[in-house]
Amino acid sequence: MALTLSFGTCSYGPNALAGLTDVAGRRLHKMQIPRKIHSINLCTRKRGYGAVCESASPRDSLGTVEVENYSTFVRFLHLASPYVVGHRNKRFVIMIPGEVMVDKERLRGILDDILLLHGLGCKLVLVAGSRELVDAELSQELTEDPNSNEGRMVGGYRVSGTATMNVVLGENGAAVNQISAMLSKGPPIPMMRRHEKRETGNVEGFKSISTVKVVSGNFVAAKRRGVVHGIDFGWSGSVSHVHVEAIQSQLNDGNIVLLTCLGISSIGELLNCSVYDVAAKTAIELSADKFICFTGKEVRDLNLPHYLPLEEAKMQIASGTLGSCSNIVPYSSRDEGEREAVSRIEPLLGGSMFDLDHWSDLNMPFEVIAGISVCNNGISRSHLVDFQEEGALLLEMYSRDGISGVCMIASDIYQGIRPARIDDINQISQLLDSFLNYGYDLPFDMTDVGSNLDRLMVLERDGDVLACAVYSVLGHGFDDKLVVEINALIVSEAHRNNGFGDSILDYIEQDMRRKNVGLIVLVPNTGSCDWFVDRGFEYQGLANQNPILPEERRKNCEGFAKLYSKSIVAIDSSLADLPAGRRIGF
Numbered sequence: 001m002a003l004t005l006s007f008g009t010c011s012y013g014p015n016a017l018a019g020l021t022d023v024a025g026r027r028l029h030k031m032q033i034p035r036k037i038h039s040i041n042l043c044t045r046k047r048g049y050g051a052v053c054e055s056a057s058p059r060d061s062l063g064t065v066e067v068e069n070y071s072t073f074v075r076f077l078h079l080a081s082p083y084v085v086g087h088r089n090k091r092f093v094i095m096i097p098g099e100v101m102v103d104k105e106r107l108r109g110i111l112d113d114i115l116l117l118h119g120l121g122c123k124l125v126l127v128a129g130s131r132e133l134v135d136a137e138l139s140q141e142l143t144e145d146p147n148s149n150e151g152r153m154v155g156g157y158r159v160s161g162t163a164t165m166n167v168v169l170g171e172n173g174a175a176v177n178q179i180s181a182m183l184s185k186g187p188p189i190p191m192m193r194r195h196e197k198r199e200t201g202n203v204e205g206f207k208s209i210s211t212v213k214v215v216s217g218n219f220v221a222a223k224r225r226g227v228v229h230g231i232d233f234g235w236s237g238s239v240s241h242v243h244v245e246a247i248q249s250q251l252n253d254g255n256i257v258l259l260t261c262l263g264i265s266s267i268g269e270l271l272n273c274s275v276y277d278v279a280a281k282t283a284i285e286l287s288a289d290k291f292i293c294f295t296g297k298e299v300r301d302l303n304l305p306h307y308l309p310l311e312e313a314k315m316q317i318a319s320g321t322l323g324s325c326s327n328i329v330p331y332s333s334r335d336e337g338e339r340e341a342v343s344r345i346e347p348l349l350g351g352s353m354f355d356l357d358h359w360s361d362l363n364m365p366f367e368v369i370a371g372i373s374v375c376n377n378g379i380s381r382s383h384l385v386d387f388q389e390e391g392a393l394l395l396e397m398y399s400r401d402g403i404s405g406v407c408m409i410a411s412d413i414y415q416g417i418r419p420a421r422i423d424d425i426n427q428i429s430q431l432l433d434s435f436l437n438y439g440y441d442l443p444f445d446m447t448d449v450g451s452n453l454d455r456l457m458v459l460e461r462d463g464d465v466l467a468c469a470v471y472s473v474l475g476h477g478f479d480d481k482l483v484v485e486i487n488a489l490i491v492s493e494a495h496r497n498n499g500f501g502d503s504i505l506d507y508i509e510q511d512m513r514r515k516n517v518g519l520i521v522l523v524p525n526t527g528s529c530d531w532f533v534d535r536g537f538e539y540q541g542l543a544n545q546n547p548i549l550p551e552e553r554r555k556n557c558e559g560f561a562k563l564y565s566k567s568i569v570a571i572d573s574s575l576a577d578l579p580a581g582r583r584i585g586f
């Protein structure tokens, strides 16, 4: 039996074979592997050898969309399309901890979703953990010997002597095989038959579409931990750096890069690193666009909010209130003592090397600390995705609101958009003045800005108001939708074309959703609404004849005034606590 090697630049050697199973799912002993095997083709699913997956996921079925669901399906595609475009060619580092690796059924579903992400053009680096698998495999005598630390977690690291390291190597080899096999799934055969032709000749029929290539290799450089506080950590190590160019070149070739917790020292030894260390370091050094971490029970029990601005996450970690604090208090409103506490934990979350002993001291799940650390080191968003939530990864990536069970930690959210305050009046007046100079109208007198603050939204940076919007609640239209009119949206001339207009409009839309507004309208007396049309507003004809406007407003429209509108989809009640502004951009 001849098989071909498809590990790419894999350097695990024979240990990778440790993950082989026979068709009954029994782990194969080295001696059972035929001598003639040069290597293993992970894509081969013939009887006998190969990573056998126990049961089929419901996603395997050749699902068709029922007629009554057509419009939902089409609508979903349209809603998802901006996110598909926005995420294309973006680099995501996705961590799959050992807890997920144990649950093969969920792992399969998650990898199906990851395959879809790859198919939609995202460049993916997966980092697979094995802690729970190693725990289960380590012999009891080893871990129960009170005189030995062998195999135990001490602080953030596992003491890895020879016996432990053998288990670690075996489990990581198994993880690579298992994931590579599950990712080798091709599209459903009847679909290929319908749409593909053989490359040679004109014979129509089945042509195998090449599967995704999963590449593992010597991408992670590590150094030994050595002896710490009298404990020899053996082959335990920490990541010193990641070979970014090599990873990038694999991503450019359309491959998925698969890393494990194994790093390689400068003298060619395999070292047992923490998967959190590998994943966070990779995300940071690769300057990934996102860090996505699947999480389990520990994080679920924290009941994290759907969205945590980075500063708030650090504040809650520093004060030990993470998960018990439902109100997000802006960093600027925190007192000196609280800010001081954050500056004390800052060094634990950054620097060129992570010290996982310090992470342990924070007494929080490592997934959360890793998520915060990567954001603290320049990655704009971390998503902590509960692995038990079916489809959560896709909903998080391709819908505006995401899904409950996911916490997004973000460093890029524009926190400067907020309702106007009294101290903004002067700057708002200047902006509105220039707006009136364009020939536009306002629903209130300029001397009256102060008493109209509740209908004003501003975008502020370092104390300067760079943009503002005025809106009016018009009441309910003919189909009982609550209608809001945007009366003005203006960005200061010096700051145009920086996306500020987009951000403030996006914020208004999110805010209105939370206030159960069904329709946002524009009734301009002058100029064009092209900018808004590009952002989903539709022309509805003349305003004074249009029943979608509440009657009061219709009566006050000039005969020539045009009406534009944008429907606002109701928000899922489980996400209604999200503050507006959470998801501006991608």
Ligand SMILES: CC(C)(COP(=O)(O)OP(=O)(O)OC[C@H]1O[C@@H](n2cnc3c(N)ncnc32)[C@H](O)[C@@H]1OP(=O)(O)O)[C@@H](O)C(=O)NCCC(=O)NCCS
Pocket (backbone or CB within 6 Å): 435, 438, 487, 488, 489, 490, 491, 492, 495, 496, 497, 498, 499, 500, 501, 502, 503, 527, 529, 530, 531
């Ligand atoms: C319209 C306005 C709010 C846009 O704000 P902004 O922060 O510059 O906009 P963004 O950076 O989000 O978007 C810039 C894009 O909008 C386009 N754009 C700017 N003004 C536009 C207009 N009047 N019509 C169509 N497109 C316009 C830019 O060309 C740019 O396009 P690009 O992304 O393809 O390069 C701003 O130009 C403004 O304040 N104008 C004066 C007041 C006004 O006309 N308000 C709208 C009526 S209420």
